[in-house]
Amino acid sequence: MVVKAPLLSLLVNLHAALLFLPAPGSAQVYDVTRYGARPDGVTDSAVPFLRAWADACRSPGLGPATVHVPPGVFLLGRSTTFSGPCKARSIAFSIAGTLLAPAGYGWDSAGPGRWITFESVDRLTVSGGTLDARGASLWACKKQQQLLHPLLHCPSGASSLTISNSKGVLVEGVRSVNSELFHVVVLQSHGVTLRRVAVEAPGDSPNTDGIHVHMSSHVSVYDANIRTGDDCVSIGPGNSHLWVERVACGPGHGISIGSLGKEQGMAVEAVQNVTVKTTWFTGTTNGLRIKTWGSSKRGFVSGVDFIDSTMTGVQNPIIIDQNYCPDKNGCGTHKSSSIKVSDVKYVGIRGWSATPVAVNFDCSKSNPCRGISLQDVMLTYNQSPMVGGAAKSSCRNAQGSTLGLVVPPSCL
Numbered sequence: 001m002v003v004k005a006p007l008l009s010l011l012v013n014l015h016a017a018l019l020f021l022p023a024p025g026s027a028q029v030y031d032v033t034r035y036g037a038r039p040d041g042v043t044d045s046a047v048p049f050l051r052a053w054a055d056a057c058r059s060p061g062l063g064p065a066t067v068h069v070p071p072g073v074f075l076l077g078r079s080t081t082f083s084g085p086c087k088a089r090s091i092a093f094s095i096a097g098t099l100l101a102p103a104g105y106g107w108d109s110a111g112p113g114r115w116i117t118f119e120s121v122d123r124l125t126v127s128g129g130t131l132d133a134r135g136a137s138l139w140a141c142k143k144q145q146q147l148l149h150p151l152l153h154c155p156s157g158a159s160s161l162t163i164s165n166s167k168g169v170l171v172e173g174v175r176s177v178n179s180e181l182f183h184v185v186v187l188q189s190h191g192v193t194l195r196r197v198a199v200e201a202p203g204d205s206p207n208t209d210g211i212h213v214h215m216s217s218h219v220s221v222y223d224a225n226i227r228t229g230d231d232c233v234s235i236g237p238g239n240s241h242l243w244v245e246r247v248a249c250g251p252g253h254g255i256s257i258g259s260l261g262k263e264q265g266m267a268v269e270a271v272q273n274v275t276v277k278t279t280w281f282t283g284t285t286n287g288l289r290i291k292t293w294g295s296s297k298r299g300f301v302s303g304v305d306f307i308d309s310t311m312t313g314v315q316n317p318i319i320i321d322q323n324y325c326p327d328k329n330g331c332g333t334h335k336s337s338s339i340k341v342s343d344v345k346y347v348g349i350r351g352w353s354a355t356p357v358a359v360n361f362d363c364s365k366s367n368p369c370r371g372i373s374l375q376d377v378m379l380t381y382n383q384s385p386m387v388g389g390a391a392k393s394s395c396r397n398a399q400g401s402t403l404g405l406v407v408p409p410s411c412l
Contacts, residue, residue: 028065028088030056032074039072041100046076053093057086057121066092069129073098079111079158084121084166091121095129095174101158105138105180108158113181117162118169125170126161133160135180139205139229157181157207167191177201182209183228186216194221203251205229210252215266217241224248231256232284233276237269237299244276254286254314255279257304259324261297261339269299269339277307281351287317288346291324292364294335304344311351317379318346320372320398322364337364343371350378358391358408361398372400378407 030052037045037052052067059065065088076099084091101107101115108115115133118124141154157180163169164187175198176183183199186192199210210226213219215238224247226232232249235242235257249255255276260269281287288306292299311317322337341363358379363369381391395411402410 027063028056028059028061029068030066031068031070033070037074039070039074039097041073041075043075044077045074046078046080049074049076049080050082053082056091057084057088059088062089064088064090064092066094069093069095069097069099071097073100075100075102076116077102077107079108079114079117081114081117081119082121083119086121090123090125092125092127093118094127098130098132101133101160101180103134103137105135105141105157106155109155111158113156113158114162115158115160117164118166119164120166121169122167124166124168125172126174127170127172128174130175130177131160132177133158133179135178135201135205135208138180142206159183159185161185162187163189163192165189169193170195172196174198175200178205179208181207182212184211186211186213186219188214189216190218192216192219194219195223197221197224199224199226199228199232201228203227203229209234212236213239213242215239219243220245222246226252228252235271235274237266237271239274240270240272242274244274244279246278248280248282250280250282250284252284254281254284254289254316256286256289256291257301258289258291259293260291260299260301261293261295261337267298269297271301271304273303275305275307276309277305279309280312281309281314281317282312284314285316286319287311287314288319288349289316290320290341290344292322292337292339292341294323294325294337294364296338298338300340300342301344302340302342306344306346306349308348309350311349311353311379313352313354315354316357316360317351317353318349318359318377320344320361320363320369323362336366338367339364340367341369344369345373345375346377347375352380352383353391354382356381356392357394359393359411361395361412363397365397368397368399370399372398372412373403374400374406374410374412375403376405378405380407
């Protein structure tokens with residue numbers, strides 16, 4: 001039998017289409033290269049990625065649906081949002097290669113301030129691969145802006161990976177390098193786990209928080225290695241029931257709750273029920289920090305446990321700063337913070353401070369810190385208390401208690 005060319009072409013196309021229609025109940029894989037994505041680092045693959053996502057999202061099978069990104073470098077040359085809700089029972093975004101942002105800066109100046117976003121997706125897994133945001137040119141602009149302001153205007157930039165308005169999400173084994181803004185953001189989501197996330201950016205890269213959590217609940221971070229120019233983990237307002245464990249930070253600004261109380265956004269800014277356990281800080285600006293602005297904005301921080309931390313050359317190992325004012329422009333100590341800080345425990349904190357004041361509680365005059373607890377703290381100034389004198393504690397408007405050996409001696 002001789003098969004004519006048109007019929008042969010039809011059979012070939014039908015066979016290719018059937019590749020995307022596995023048996024019901026089986027795993028379904030949607031390879032972005034079959035939709036036209038090219039792993040050359042030059043061709044914009046945003047549209048093929050979105051087409052693969054759309055097919056996976058509406059997959060009718062009972063099994064999981066997977067968008068597969070094979071090895072290679074794929075340019076996503078615009079803000080790319082993978083939206084739900086999805087029909088698929090669960091959906092995975094599996095990255096074996098590298099996703100590359102556009103060169104230069106300002107490409108997202110009219111966009112949402114995000115590069116890659118997963119929006120309104122439940123039962124999602126994002127795994128593996130590298131996100132390279134190429135943020136160096138924007139950092140250079142911001143550094144010049146500091147010198148020439150207001151003659152030079154720089155855009156804010158784009159966060160690399162955002163999980164927004166989603167539930168039951170796992171982000172695992174993702175490496176984010178050189179983000180323009182925040183590396184990983186969890187926004188208005190519930191039940192998100194970040195595991196084995198790596199963040200890499202220079203220590204002087206501005207506003208490059210490693211992991212930022214905002215208005216979310218039941219978020220967990222495990223086994224993260226973060227080297228960046230801002231907070232390694234930042235916990236913004238509206239968060240509750242967070243667990244952070246086994247995080248290595250440095251360079252960076254430490255693990256921070258806040259800042260809260262900048263007189264915009266929510267009427268009441270609150271953070272509660274947070275555990276930060278087994279962390280390592282090396283050469284960071286801060287270790288364990290709570291920061292609020294001196295303002296009339298109402299809110300509270302309550303139920304925070306900092307447990308088992310090692311400090312190596314940290315400028316402010318333990319700090320509560322309720323007069324946070326990074327730019328010194330109309331804010332500061334002449335205003336009293338209305339954010340109430342209470343029930344904060346520090347247990348098993350050890351190592352050495354790069355400055356004489358290893359423990360600093362600078363709390364609000366109108367809302368003193370209450371229920372601060374120090375237990376088994378051993379912090380020296382420099383690597384030995386014999387070098388430069390002993391470490392010190394500083395307290396202002398702070399009330400609390402100590403248990404066990406506490407060095408430097410508590411000022412509570």
